[in-house]
Amino acid sequence: MKLRALLDMPELRLEVVTGDDLLDRAITWVVTTDLLDPGRYLGGRELVLTGLVWRSGPADSEVFVRALARAGVSGLAAWDLTTGTVPGDLVDACRRHRIPLFKVPEDVAFATVTEAVVRHLSGARAADLTAVLDRHRRLVAGMSEGAGLGAVLDLVGRDLGMRCWVLTATGRVVAGPPGAPDGAALARAFLTAPRLPHHTAASGVSVFPVAEDTTSRVADWFVACEGDHADWPAERRTLTTELAAIAALERARLDDRLSVEGRLAQELVRLVVSAAAADEIVPRLELAGLDPHASYVAVAAAGRGTLRPGELRSVLGEVIPVPRPVVGLLDEEAVALVPVPAEPAPDVAFSVQTALDALAPGLAGAGIMVGVSGVVGAGELRGAVDEARYARRLASGRTDPVCVVRHDELATHVLLLATVPEDVRQMFQVRLLDPLREYDEVHKADLIRTLETFLQNSGSWTKCAEQLHLHVNSVRYRIQRIQDLTGRDLTRLEDRVDFFLALRLS
Known part of the structure; x- marks a missing residue:
């Protein structure tokens, strides 16, 4: 369904505010949101509906529309019931980011728009192969895991004599007929190709991205089809585009962030981090499908560059060597x-490092930093998560595109801090560092950075001054100010240790 089809629905009475030249964009779904980002x-390819609840001022329109453009949405329909208009700053932002903008009449509910679009998407019929694949796309959304996608690939194989597979960026085969080519080799070709689609002569297949415009390659799936795409007729190239759209639907269906299982996983992780009692955690473990009597390893990961949190979560779930781990x-x-x-205790860190090293060519200026804890019982999950997060912070200080730090690389003081209750750590940090943070906010004095540099250089005035590009007297003045604000004496070892630990907690 194209955007311009919205104008042919008399019950909606939508008006184009800007983007008349972009109405040939396709819509695959409708999303209503009141989030600023x-x-x-x-x-990607959604029609977004919003009542502008997120807008508190003109600058918010730029933030909101930029997020839509980055996600690859097809268009935006809006109406501010409070002011009775579409703000000019929203129109300008849509024009800058080339997002078609529709005005929704005041008496038309968003639910009416959603129902009309979904009905149109569901009712489309045609006699050619594309229409058959559209019907299978809907089948994919409602069938059990992998069954619908496999049925579509079987259809293509029977009707066109062309075998196709869908794989993840790690080379795992999601669906396809027996006898798939080497998944690791195909994944390398997908991740390293300067542009897609790309023909791999060694395996005799062409690879196509599933969501190139909206998803990082390391988090994307890809379609692999026998033959060289450069020799195909237009109809066959169109078919691969349709297959990619079907695969995108299947991937979205398997993304459990909004499912019951995904919400349970998210709640469990947050509960563990909040230092909840064991009698609260054990039932949540069971609800999430985990054995409260089993042993566990915690893994923490952060992205650098363009990798978004949702993509990071998908990548982490893919590279951990157990099926469908609990990730929040x-x-x-x-x-x-x-x-x-x-x-025997498995080497989770090694498995994650190996899988991420294979993904590294597709990071394109981004990076992934990972920390892995030791093996613990269910009652020690909080300490394991803290340990993994500390290890991840250590990994973040390194420059490699992929860096995995094991729990045994952590200093003794980090392991000790991981066992201290959160409220105690927070109070300790607040008492020592908050006076310095507040002073820095008002006076821009850079006291926190000066303190950290001073401690890193073992209290050497000269080395600290050189590293900060300051005169030694300026460093002395700042250190004196730190002592005045905190009542501590940095010539005393005990006070230096306290500051060192407080900085490690920040």
Whole structure:
């Protein structure tokens, strides 16, 4: 369905505000949102509906529309019931980012728009192969895992005599007939190709991205079809585009962030981090399908560059060597709880490192930093998660595109801090560092950075001054100010240790 079809629905009475030249964009779904930055919940090619609840001022329109453009949405339909208009700053932002904007009449509910579009998408019929594949796309959305996608690939193989497979960026075959080519080799070709589609002469197949415009390659799936795409007729090239759209639907269906299982995983991770009691955690483990008597390893990961949190979560779930691990998001960080046998203890860090090294060519200026804890019982999950997050912070200080830090690389003080209750750590940090942070906010004095540099250089005034590009007297003045604000004496070892630990907690 194209955007211009919306104008032919008399019950909607939508008006184009800007983007008349972009109405040939396709719509695959409808999403209603009141979030200022809904990017992580969008997969591309949606019609977005919004009542502008997120807008508190003109600058918000730029943030909102930029997020839509990055996610690859097809268009936006809006109406501010409070003001009775579409704000000019929203129109300008849509024009800048080339997002078609429709005005929704005041008396037309968003539910009416959604129902009309979904009905149109579901009712499309045609006699050619594309229409057959459209019907199978809907089949994919409602069938059990992998069955619908496999049926479509079987159809293509029977009707066109062309075998096709869908794979993840790690080379795992999602669906396809027996006898798939080497998945690792295809994944390398997909990740390293300067442009897609790409023909791999060694395997005799062509690879196509599933969602190139909206998803990083390391988090994307790809379609592999026998033959050289450069020799195909237009109809066959169109078919691969349709297959990619079907694969995108299947991938979205398997993304459990909004499913019951996904919400349970998210709640479990947050519960563990909040230092909840064991009698609260054990029932949640069971609800999430985990054995409360099993042993676990915690894995924490953060992305650098263009990798978004949702993509990071998908990548982490793909590279952990157990099927469908429990993964949750803590702001920009993904945390996984991995059940493992106590004996022999598996080397989760090695498996994750190996899988991420294979993905590294597709990071394109981005990066992934990972920390892995030791093996613990269910009652020690909080310490394991803290241990993994500390290890991840250590990994973030390195420059490699992929860096995995094991728990045994952590200093003794980090392991000790991981066992201290959160409220105690927070109070300790607040008492020591908050006076410095507040002073820095008002006076721009850079006291926190000066303190950290001073400690890193073992209290050497000269080395600290050189590293900060300051005169030694300026460093002395700042250190004196730190002591005045905190009542501590940086000539005393005990006070230096306290500051060192407080900085490690920040």
